[in-house]
Amino acid sequence: MEKQTVTIYDVAREAEVSMATVSRVVNGNSNVRPATRERVLAVIKELDYRPNAVARGLASKKTTTVGVIIPNVTNLFFSSLALGIDDVASMYDYNIILANADSKDPQKVLTSILSKQVDGIVYMGHYLPDQVRDEMERRLTPFVLAGLSDDQSDIASVNIDYTAAFKEMVGRMIDKGAKKVAFLAAEPYFDNNTDRFDGYKQALEEAGIALDENLLFKVEDTRFKNGDDVAKDILASDADALAVVGDELAVTVSNYLIDNGVKIPEDFQVVSSNNSPLVDLVRPHLSSIKPPLYDIGAVSMRILTKLMGKADDDEEIENKVTLDYQINEQGSTK
Amino acid sequence: MEKQTVTIYDVAREAEVSMATVSRVVNGNSNVRPATRERVLAVIKELDYRPNAVARGLASKKTTTVGVIIPNVTNLFFSSLALGIDDVASMYDYNIILANADSKDPQKVLTSILSKQVDGIVYMGHYLPDQVRDEMERRLTPFVLAGLSDDQSDIASVNIDYTAAFKEMVGRMIDKGAKKVAFLAAEPYFDNNTDRFDGYKQALEEAGIALDENLLFKVEDTRFKNGDDVAKDILASDADALAVVGDELAVTVSNYLIDNGVKIPEDFQVVSSNNSPLVDLVRPHLSSIKPPLYDIGAVSMRILTKLMGKADDDEEIENKVTLDYQINEQGSTK
DNA sequence: CTGAAAGCGCTTACAG
DNA sequence: CTGAAAGCGCTTACAG
Secondary structure, X not given: OOOOOOOHHHHHHHHOOOHHHHHHHHOOOOOOOHHHHHHHHHHHHHHOOOOOHHHHHHXXXXXXXXXXXXXXXXXXXXXXXXXXHHHHHHHOOOEXXXXXXXXXXXXXXXXXXHHOOOOEEEEOOOOOOHHHHHHHHHOOXXXXXXXXXXXXXXXXXXXXXXXXXXXXXXXXXXXXOOOOEEEEEEOHHHHOOOHHHHHHHHHHHHOOOOOOHHHEEEEOOOOHHHHHHHHHHHHHOOOOEEEEOOHHHHHHHHHHHHHOOOOOOOOOEEEEOOOOHHHHHOOOOOEEEEXXXXXXXXXXXXXXXXXXXXXXXXXXXXXXXXXXXXXXXXXXXO | OOOOOOOHHXXXXXXXXXXXXXXXXXXXXXXXXXXXXXXXXXXXXXXXXOOOHHHHHHHHOOOOEEEEEEOOOOOHHHHHHHHHHHHHHHHOOOEEEEEEOOOOOHHHHHHHHHHOOOOEEEEOOOOOOXXXXXXXXXXXOOEEEEOOOOOOOOOEEEEEOHHHHHHHHHHHHHHOOOOOEEEEEEOHHHHOOOHHHHHHHHHHHHOOOOOOHHHEEXXXXXXHHHHHHHHHHHHHOOOOEEEEOOHHHHHXXXXXXXXXXXXXXXXXXXXXXXXXXXXHHOOOOOEEEEOOHHHHHHHHHHHHHHHHHOOOOOOOOOOEEEEOOEEEOOOOOO
């Protein structure tokens, strides 16, 4: 015997009311006589009725589902944001469709998520590809960037001022005597999302130091293993300090340098960017910019809920949020 | 002017065919005359028609969406599994509804996901709560466990033999002279999911060593910070070796011991369990069991696709898969 | 190869 | 406070 799905129709019949009334009870609409409500609730429990969210989504045009685009779930920076996003999402009873976007066509990822009729999208990434920006400006699905921002549009975003943060940290290393500060990051941070690189350059400029191409180290992505590969190049260079985008890279490179006899921070200073637990696995612990990762995620999801709440209404919602960052000065800087 | 959604009806009208024919074209059904197909395709492109997956889901009773339950996305063990799950899912054009289950009622998480009519569920967790097992045995939604297994039911699972792995690694440390091997894990691994603890106990038994309650270290969960708290207790004990469930704990504790003058592996051996990149951040690198994390995720999702493909048909599907593990012997063991 | 029609399980005005 | 009916945008037999 096949298990039969219990529908709102069954509940209505058993409770001797209309489907509309059952719907009202399920959705907490107050326009129901208490006695009726009780009866319906009893039948719901008796039949173990479970509302079908897909049917509801089709009828109401709201799926209570949001799309979350993440480059890679195993990257601590992004997964920390995701945790904040998830917490707020479940607080507001939204489910999350998560898409790992690395190595996929971002356009396809978007299309796939949008076909599921999500009520909104939180986008995380090393940068915002033009196609994604264009697509989302054309559509009316609410869209929020978490951990990055976009100057070329008025797309909502939650981020810290990475330019200021990098400028500050690089400036400090220079103040403490660094003459040759290197910059290490994955490709997108050189061409597409230059917030951090800009800060680095500004610090040099302010100190009257010319940009030295030989001190710019680029890797394909932020994964641990890429740190090992580039570490020898950094060791071979004449750098005496390093600012890194991505804790994975920072710890791998630092360990390599230390293993090869480099004294940190005496001979070589290092600054990382996310202050994930990784920075404390190096001896000495790495100094790092400390963005409020969880909060960036949480706030971006919170903004999304506001955006989703008001359809195309044009009330003011703070659209571009810049959160404060902290600095965690540890042993890798003087 | 409000942007109007283009439906299958609009396409049918413009192409002068029925909705059924458009549906056939969209779904790649071959029973369409090539000329008709071309015409429909042209109209689809012209109108920028995007099928509504929610409507499709309601009509076909297939959502091409699977639920993925994960304790915490920031845990490298689970996020590595998730990466494998995600890759295979998108290979088969499934979207993923991800639910962070930590600190939530697992029952509620399930209900929420099931209401979205997912075609199947992959469950990751430190253990399988009774309520979840009961609920899923009652329902007919395909269900697969990733990274754990369940003796008390015939629920599908993909895992390695952690009992054998722990037995082997603890046995090796004893062979190399360890007299007092400690065991460190989060709570669930003592009471609910004892695979690893069993292996530890078997190794002791085989060596004729009595279980010493003072060498059992329990923490609330596997997060980094808990490693610091328990590390001093381990240092204060008379243990001369340690088997750890969770790389986060292993690296934190190892670093603490080293910082306090303990010589690894000369005076103290350590074995970890996941061989995530973390084990290489400690000096010396930690020896570890090396489960094929990505594959565990990938295979579990692959099995789920099979299960979803055949509804309640009873063909044989390999239900409980045990993958091979490797051992990565590094500097923390003799 | 194609179409007409019913139906998936809900919500939403509208009417009373 | 409650119900009848239309409709959300698709798919699925069924018929031809």
